[in-house]
Amino acid sequence: MTLALTEEQELLRSTAADFVDREVVPHRARWDRDELVDRAIVPRLGELGFLGMTLPEEYGGTPVDHRSYCLLMEELGRGDSAIRGIVSVSLGLVGKSIHAYGTDEQRKQWLPGIASGELLACFGLTEPGTGSDAGNLAARARRDGGDWLVSGEKVFITNGTWADVALVFARTGGDGPRGVTAFLVPTDAPGFEAREIKGKLGLRGQATASLHLDEVRVPDALRLGEEGGGFRVAMSALDKGRMSIAAGCVGIARGCLEVATEYATQRVQFGKPVAGHQLVQELLADTAVDVDAGRMLTWLVADLLDRGEKVALPASKAKLFASEAAVRAANNCLQVFGGYGYVDEYPIGKYLRDARVMTLYEGTSQIQKLIIGRALTGISAF
Ligand SMILES: Cc1cc2nc3c(=O)[nH]c(=O)nc-3n(C[C@H](O)[C@H](O)[C@H](O)COP(=O)(O)OP(=O)(O)OC[C@H]3O[C@@H](n4cnc5c(N)ncnc54)[C@H](O)[C@@H]3O)c2cc1C
Incomplete structure (x- = not known):
């Protein structure tokens, strides 16, 4: 039972349902057993437009309403939450934040790749010492000329070992949420390391990692939003x-x-x-x-x-x-x-x-x- 859908929403729902039935359901038990989803699913999600939903076309997105986005998430959740999480994090937490808070250069640099599945993103907020109390996070970034040097540890990061870019929250000012700034950190930067976390109760096929940053040099152009506006x-x-x-x-x-x-x-x-x-x-x-x-x-x-x-x-x-x-x-x-x-x-x-x-x-x-x-x-x- 559901409320009436528009033709466009119904088409999207049935496309997503078809994808799940053909390309997710037959493989999910194996992915779960092997603790590894097939990486080829990422460009496939991009090809279907799923990794760019709600983003504008000029950045490679598929501009649909949020009910359509929920229809997609419901179908992916029915199929395999490990797949739903890939989209929710790369597009939902990171892509949408870049769209909302990024400069035009940042949007052009990252969004087309995220929408196509060429690039995958992860969201680095949680730390070993701060989970629910994220506003007290301890990772630090200090200025070095026109750059920042970012150091700290993140834990339980979805897409962590697969990601090309990590949205990392680090302290640039005083205590509490107002001292936190957000950075887009390329994961191939020297000093950045992602370590796989195995042995999860569920979402076993999903790449979950701890992130270790040791004085990772990030240009100020990759700061997302205002200094102190990260929280x-x-x-x-x-x-x-x-x-x-x-x-x-x-x-x-x-x-x-x-x-x-x-x-x-x-x-x-x-x-x-x-x-x-x-x-x-x-x-x-x-x-x-x-x-x-x-x-x-x-x-x-x-x-x-x-x-x-x-x-x-x-x-x-x-x-x-x-x-x-x-x-x-x-x-x-x-x-x-x-x-x-x-x-x-x-x-x-x-x-x-x-x-x-x-x-x-x-x-x-x-x-x-x-x-x-x-x-x-x-x-x-x-
Ligand atoms: C599979 C997986 C994927 C994840 N992916 C990401 C990711 O991509 N990016 C990311 O940043 N994080 C991610 N997380 C981290 C997740 O968001 C945190 O685990 C969560 O926020 C809880 O933090 P914690 O584990 O440190 O628990 P804690 O904060 O230590 O909480 C422990 C217990 O205390 C309770 N508690 C804490 N404070 C209070 C309070 N004030 N009042 C009442 N009860 C309280 C909690 O509800 C909980 O029951 C992921 C976690 C998992 C398991």
């Missing part, structure tokens, strides 16, 4: 990123519902399909409501963005609800499979493992609640 860049990226995650979570929940419904109508116990047992129907019904509710909250954010309104609060609500709903959906639907849900013959176990990170990254569920609580009460409980 604002990061937070506005995360507002849109939370919508993207929420849409991906709707896709996870929908994927779970589809496979569990099919299984429940075929698996026979006590002389009838398990779908005929009321308690199994309850698991499916609860999931169906989660899918629809998550989508409505997510599309509200998309529509507000298209109208140029502020989305920080609705994006937190959508991300909180949809990520918790995706975990609940995967857990409920795994129950429908009985013991068969516990082995990798079916995709439900992978859905559950992949869903679990959604309540953690780009602000944990606790952080989303604090944002919502602050808006309600006017009191910051951080």
Whole structure:
């Protein structure tokens, strides 16, 4: 069940669904087992226009509305969250930030490559000592003539070992969020190293890395936004990123519902399909409501963005609800499979493992609640 789509939105949805069914679903179990997605998927995502969605044509983008972007994220989330994450980070967190805060030279330098998939970007905010408390990050950048020397460590960085450019947040001024500046750091610069993080619970095929920067020389022309304006860049990226995650979570929940419904109508116990047992129907019904509710909250954010309104609060609500709903959906639907849900013959176990990170990254569920609580009460409980 969904709201009416325009012809353009429906075409995009069906193109994305077709891509997922043909080029993602058949490979996802292997990518998960091998802990490596096929790198050729990146130019393919670019070829289909998925890595340039919402960006203007002059930078190689595909200018569509944000509901269309959510439709894409939902289909990619249904297929494999490891693929959804590649797009959400390279385009969503970095490409869109370059478009919003970059100079015309920066846009021309980076956006066509990001949109085509020739270049991949990563977003370096989290550090070993600062996750939720990102405004207190410790990486530093100091001026050296017309350049900056950037040093520090980042951890859990999606696309980290694959990226050609890293959006790195580093301290250039005093304590707290106002002392942070954003830099576009080419990953082949001397002193930059990305180390793969293996052994993740989910998103196993996705390249996740720690970044190590030792006096990396970055020209001032690669500073993104104002000196001291980096935290604002990061937070506005995360507002849109939370919508993207929420849409991906709707896709996870929908994927779970589809496979569990099919299984429940075929698996026979006590002389009838398990779908005929009321308690199994309850698991499916609860999931169906989660899918629809998550989508409505997510599309509200998309529509507000298209109208140029502020989305920080609705994006937190959508991300909180949809990520918790995706975990609940995967857990409920795994129950429908009985013991068969516990082995990798079916995709439900992978859905559950992949869903679990959604309540953690780009602000944990606790952080989303604090944002919502602050808006309600006017009191910051951080
Ligand atoms: C697979 C993966 C990919 C990621 N990709 C990226 C990426 O591309 N770029 C990037 O910059 N980061 C990335 N991250 C990092 C992610 O955003 C952080 O892990 C997340 O923000 C939480 O930070 P933390 O892990 O340090 O947890 P902590 O901040 O240490 O939190 C630990 C616990 O304490 C709770 N907590 C913390 N502060 C409060 C508070 N004030 N009130 C109540 N509870 C609180 C948290 O909710 C959590 O339950 C990724 C993480 C993972 C796992």
